[in-house]
Amino acid sequence: MSTSRRSVPLLKTLIAQKSQTRAVTYMPRPGDGAPRPVTLIPGDGIGPLVTSAVEQVMEAMHAPVYFEKYDVHGDMKRVPLEVIDSIKKNKVCLKGGLRTPMGGLPTRHENVDIVVIRENTEGEYSGLEHEVVPGVVESLKVITKFCSERIAKYAFEYAYLNNRKKVTAVHKANIMKLADGLFLESCREVATKYPSIKYNEIIVDNCCMQLVSKPEQFDVMVTPNLYGNLVANTAAGIAGGTGVMPGGNVGAEHAVFEQGASAGNVGKEKIVDQKKANPVALLLSSAMMLRHLQFPSFADRLENAVKRVISEGKYRTKDLGGYSTTQEVVDAVITNLD
Amino acid sequence: MATQVLRRRLGQILSQANPKPNSKLSLAKAFSSATAPIRATLFPGDGIGPEIAESVKQVFKTAEVTIEWEEHYVGDQIDPRTQSFLTWESLESVRRNGVGLKGPMATPIGKGHRSLNLTLRKELNLYANVRPCYSLPGYKTRYDDVNLITIRENTEGEYSGLEHQVVRGVVESLKIITRQASLRVAEYAFHYAKTHGRQRVSAIHKANIMQKTDGLFLKCCREVSEKYPEITYEEVVIDNCCMMLVKNPALFDVLVMPNLYGDIISDLCAGLIGGLGLTPSCNIGEGGIALAEAVHGSAPDIAGKNVANPTALLLSAVTMLRHLNLHDKADRIQNAILSTIAEGKYRTADLGGSSTTTDFTKAICDHL
Numbered sequence: 131m132s133t134s135r136r137s138v139p140l141l142k143t144l145i146a147q148k149s150q151t152r153a154v155t156y157m158p159r160p161g162d163g164a165p166r167p168v169t170l171i172p173g174d175g176i177g178p179l180v181t182s183a184v185e186q187v188m189e190a191m192h193a194p195v196y197f198e199k200y201d202v203h204g205d206m207k208r209v210p211l212e213v214i215d216s217i218k219k220n221k222v223c224l225k226g227g228l229r230t231p232m233g234g235l236p237t238r239h240e241n242v243d244i245v246v247i248r249e250n251t252e253g254e255y256s257g258l259e260h261e262v263v264p265g266v267v268e269s270l271k272v273i274t275k276f277c278s279e280r281i282a283k284y285a286f287e288y289a290y291l292n293n294r295k296k297v298t299a300v301h302k303a304n305i306m307k308l309a310d311g312l313f314l315e316s317c318r319e320v321a322t323k324y325p326s327i328k329y330n331e332i333i334v335d336n337c338c339m340q341l342v343s344k345p346e347q348f349d350v351m352v353t354p355n356l357y358g359n360l361v362a363n364t365a366a367g368i369a370g371g372t373g374v375m376p377g378g379n380v381g382a383e384h385a386v387f388e389q390g391a392s393a394g395n396v397g398k399e400k401i402v403d404q405k406k407a408n409p410v411a412l413l414l415s416s417a418m419m420l421r422h423l424q425f426p427s428f429a430d431r432l433e434n435a436v437k438r439v440i441s442e443g444k445y446r447t448k449d450l451g452g453y454s455t456t457q458e459v460v461d462a463v464i465t466n467l468d
Numbered sequence: 469m470a471t472q473v474l475r476r477r478l479g480q481i482l483s484q485a486n487p488k489p490n491s492k493l494s495l496a497k498a499f500s501s502a503t504a505p506i507r508a509t510l511f512p513g514d515g516i517g518p519e520i521a522e523s524v525k526q527v528f529k530t531a532e533v534t535i536e537w538e539e540h541y542v543g544d545q546i547d548p549r550t551q552s553f554l555t556w557e558s559l560e561s562v563r564r565n566g567v568g569l570k571g572p573m574a575t576p577i578g579k580g581h582r583s584l585n586l587t588l589r590k591e592l593n594l595y596a597n598v599r600p601c602y603s604l605p606g607y608k609t610r611y612d613d614v615n616l617i618t619i620r621e622n623t624e625g626e627y628s629g630l631e632h633q634v635v636r637g638v639v640e641s642l643k644i645i646t647r648q649a650s651l652r653v654a655e656y657a658f659h660y661a662k663t664h665g666r667q668r669v670s671a672i673h674k675a676n677i678m679q680k681t682d683g684l685f686l687k688c689c690r691e692v693s694e695k696y697p698e699i700t701y702e703e704v705v706i707d708n709c710c711m712m713l714v715k716n717p718a719l720f721d722v723l724v725m726p727n728l729y730g731d732i733i734s735d736l737c738a739g740l741i742g743g744l745g746l747t748p749s750c751n752i753g754e755g756g757i758a759l760a761e762a763v764h765g766s767a768p769d770i771a772g773k774n775v776a777n778p779t780a781l782l783l784s785a786v787t788m789l790r791h792l793n794l795h796d797k798a799d800r801i802q803n804a805i806l807s808t809i810a811e812g813k814y815r816t817a818d819l820g821g822s823s824t825t826t827d828f829t830k831a832i833c834d835h836l
Contacts, residue, residue: 254626254643259680265647269681271626275637302728305586308631309641335732339739342714343609356674360732363707367714 163194166423169216169223170197176407177226180389183409183460184224184416187435190464193420193428197224217384222423224416225388244341244365245350247288248358249281250379255355273309273354278316284380285317285352286324296328296349297321300337300357313354338364376414378422385422387415407456408447410436413463435466505536506792509561512539513571515766516776521571523778523829524785527804530833533789533797538565542573542584552587559591562759567792569785570761574768586629589622594751594759595649596656597622597730600787601737604746606810607819611740613718618737619660620730621653621685622751627727645681645726650688656752657689657724658696668700668721669693672709672729685726709733713740738763745818748783750791758791760784774824777816779805782832804835 170185172178188195198220200213217223258270282299289297299317303310314331321329332340334357340347341364353361366375379386389411413436420429439445445462446452454462512521521539528535540558549556562568573584588594597620603612630642654671661669671689675682686703693701704712706729712719713733717740725733738747744764751759762781770776782805789798808814814831815821823831 255677257677259678261680265684267645267680267684269643269645269678271641271643273639273641302731305627305629306631306641308633308639312637312639335735338710338732338736339743342736342739343743356728357732359674359707360710363710364714364736367711 162424165194165196166222167220168195168197168419168423169213169220170199171202171213171223171225172199173226174203179407179456180409180412181224181226183456184412186460187413187432187463187467188416191428191431191467193432194425195420195423217386221384222419223384223386224412224419225386226412244345244348244369245288245292245294246358246362246365247281247285247350247352248362249277249352249354250358251355252277253355271306271309271356273312275312275316278313278354279320282317282320282352285350286320286327289327289350290324294327294350296330298337298348298351299329299331300334300351300353300361301331302334302357304333310354317352334361337361341365341368375411376418377411378415378418380422385419387419387422388412389415406448406454408449409456409459410440410447410450431467432463434468435463438466439463505534506567507536507538507565508788509558509565509568510537510539511558511568511570511573512541513762513766514542514574515572515768515771517571517573517766519772519774519776519825520762520778520781521569523825524569524781526829527782527801527832527836528785531797531801531804531836533794533801550587550591552584554584554587554591559588562592562757566755566757567788568757568759569781569788570759571781572762572764572766574766586627588759589751592751592753592757592759593623594753594757595621595623596653596752597734597749598660598752598787599734599737599747599749599763601734601741601747603741604809605806606812607742607746609740609742611717614737614740616717616720616737617660617664617666617722618730618734619653619657619722619724620734621649621724621726622730623727624649625727627731643678643681643728645684647684647688650685650726651692654689654692654724657722658692658699661699661722662696666699666722668702670709670720670723671701671703672706672723672725672733673703674706674729675703676705682726689724706733710736713737743818744780745777746779746783748780748787750784750787752791758788760788760791774826775817776825777818778825778829779809779816800836801832804832807835808832 170181172181185197188197198216200210200216202209202213252272252274254269254271256270256272258272259267261267285297288294297317299314301310301314303314317329317331321327334353337351337357338360341361345365345368351361362375369375375389377388379388413432417429417432417436420426420432439459439462440450442462443452445454445459447454447456447459510521512518525537538561540555540561542553543555546553547555550559570588599618599620601614601616601618603609603614624644624646626641626643628642628644630644631639633639657669660666669689671686673682673686675686689701689703693699709720709723710733713736717737723733734749735744738744741747747763749761749763751761753759762784764780767776783802786798786802786805789795789801808828808831809819812821814823814828816823816825816828
């Protein structure tokens, strides 16, 4: 278990840094405290286990949210219409984990101290493939100025509003000159509108290498689709694994929160049976959700409780080097709520 | 500048004067134990290239490796026959000799002509890029137990270079996967695993999203794996792979991947063992051509200052020797390099020391 132990100290320092920079001020308008509905999709595998963890903790905090639960499974051909309607109505959704990803909403991801903002509607995952002749297959990677600009704007806006100092664009424009070149152009244009935020560019292979050796040089990273997937998972591995990475997918009108890295713990039957899945990632994602709903104080309480439990070290699931079950970690978080 | 032109011209004259028979490698192997020297093409490259190439030549001379170097330089005008700065003569030289060693070459970003490295790959049909990554004893990184090989398909995939603008503001880039190329690289991966005694080959993919393209790649790998039942074969999704590599690299043995993933993963693995300055690499082409190369950049900021680290180019030269079946010489040189680094007395700046390139080279020669 030496690798897990090695990653946890890093996790601790990353978390410690984050709490030092956070400042909260909150002036509510009358009626802001009314309970907000949130669509909840437990999903497959460890999904139900970790979403029930979130439900328990929200209840214990008396947070002003209530969940509308829907059953969606990865093997369904499409997301049921009633679920989409619910998400459109509530505008916020919390997702446990589906064996194949749910499509249709523009998405970004978030990480512990590095924030990876990933364009998620186009790029390599357009799904446009065809067989030219038998034995030769083509896949289209589409990059548009519209989507690149949109994601660049969100990245800089995020950095600006969260007092982040640097935005790094990740690309491979030395080889894919037109496609990634267009992405970089859009990023550069947006960068000129935020002169107080430092902007630089890094080639994706160098980026992965630097992440592995010197991750502290990165702050906010903005990437097209595929690189974002890889960078987010690499960063997750460095920060302690999928078990602790929160993730938020934000669109123009809706938001879906789930575990930050997709590497499949969803399918691990053994973990589901023994009820040992790590609920930390989804708990931190639900804290992000609370911030999105503009309940920062609840979000802070939840995050502080989770941090205390992790740093104490008594209740940790297997992927962090401990032996606790999901329920034990949840109970520990609830007792640590102030 | 003038010396470069002179050298190139000299090279041309020499190659014209000594036409070699076309059976390259078998002939080379047959003669390797005899006194006839093996001819190898050397591209010193840009920036720190010439200094580290000098280092390699010196070590080989001290180790009494019977290799005669044919040096070629990149021109400053586009050769219409190759559509790049590399001349046709350089490419012919590699084709004739069957082995080569390449230093770092600079590629300007976003200019529109073909990148030099891509030119070499396409023209020489270098279909597999092999990068052995193992932790160097004596140079401590956060990962001590790395011992894996990344084998990357090198001719197609996402780097086909086929891009076009559909309408203003919309660009398409084509990713091509063919059965022939995938089979070829899979064959090489399993063959390599067998000849080097490796137990497991993992194919890295994203076939859950790119079902047809990566699906075809996987199908080809599966077909080849059936011919090697003694080697374990597994398939790993790229996100999982990234995460597992960063948490526990000992889980992997031989990795085979399409082009883009291979690029990123092989650099990631280089990061695990200490960076590109220490990573060897070898490109395998049709007909047994091997072009070993140093994968780091040309580092123009430290060029000419005698502080560059020649380890990557030296280790790549060692893989070139192994390809030529000169295993005893390869082992001797490799051990000399590893023990010099492990000793810690002579280390270049990037490894935390303060020796010059020439001192480091001399230390290796002393260890032989």
